[in-house]
Ligand SMILES: NC(=O)C1=CN([C@@H]2O[C@H](COP(=O)(O)OP(=O)(O)OC[C@H]3O[C@@H](n4cnc5c(N)ncnc54)[C@H](OP(=O)(O)O)[C@@H]3O)[C@@H](O)[C@H]2O)C=CC1
């Protein structure tokens with residue numbers, strides 16, 4: 001796995017592209033705008049914080065330019081790393097990903113649920129890989145990002161039941177690449193469980209920090225907020241149960257631990273709301289609501305925060 005295309009020059013995209021390129025991987029980076037692509041080609045990528053990397057990357061272009069480009073065998077990457085937000089996973093982007101050759105691994109590091117369904121791929125899905133990461137990054141300028149927290153990354157097949165004999169080798173290769181680039185990476189036979197654990201962390205912390213305008217560390221300090229966090233968690237655990245996923249009680253302590261460990265962080269949803277960008281609410285609490293609807297479960301607290309975030313998004 002020597003040639004990886006990173007989609008998205010945001011916080012995680014810049015971090016992963018820079019570290020993978022610095023470790024010797026052939027990287028090309030795809031941005032939304034031509035302006036950012038030009039700046040990156042001229043200035044390279046700079047990462048500060050937990051990692052310090054400065055690297056020149058020649059191969060940077062906008063998504064629009066990528067889709068018009070003729071595809072040759074040399075321009076076909078071994079893997080596409082999806083580092084765009086869920087909100088960008090529709091329309092042309094979904095069509096591009098869905099039409100990629102099955103020899104190209106699709107590796108998503110997105111939070112939340114629903115992005116694989118958005119691609120609409122119903123067969124031959126053994127090249128779809130989810131990475132759940134607790135790495136923290138924040139974009140500073142179009143060409144730089146801060147690595148705000150070192151974490152772990154677990155990878156696994158999205159549809160393990162459909163794996164072919166070569167799948168294990170593919171996962172091993174990706175793990176090695178990530179490790180060579182300095183990420184702590186491991187393989188998971190049950191990535192779905194890890195996806196759900198991360199989903200519940202985001203479902204509990206993100207909307208409340210965004211609505212209250214508080215840091216992750218401040219959130220559980222208010223008894224009222226803590227009680228809402230617990231209700232969001234309990235409702236999420238019920239939905240997980242209906243999906244055949246058992247979330248242990250210890251995961252509640254893990255969520256409180258995340259608040260302590262990332263005490264100074266502003267959650268991504270708070271950052272998105274503050275900047276007037278759409279949030280990932282649809283794939284977090286919205287994802288839970290859609291699944292609950294199918295089973296007739298009521299999620300009053302998730303529904304309330306979902307509606308409040310949607311209303312706050314409209315304010316811009
Ligand atoms: N940041 C973090 O610490 C973590 C993030 N995640 C998850 O990773 C994913 C990415 O997050 P993050 O990096 O923070 O998000 P960012 O918003 O920083 O980056 C997303 C990038 O995608 C770009 N983009 C949008 N549309 C396209 C397109 N059509 N083609 C190419 N690029 C496009 C955006 O460009 P533009 O800015 O020009 O719109 C932006 O640069 C999210 O799902 C997030 O939840 C998971 C763990 C930690």
Ligand SMILES: CC(C)(CO)C(=O)C(=O)O
Pocket residue numbers: 111201202205206216258262265266267268269
């Ligand atoms: C873990 C947490 C809550 C850290 O801020 C996060 O993933 C986010 O902000 O989206």
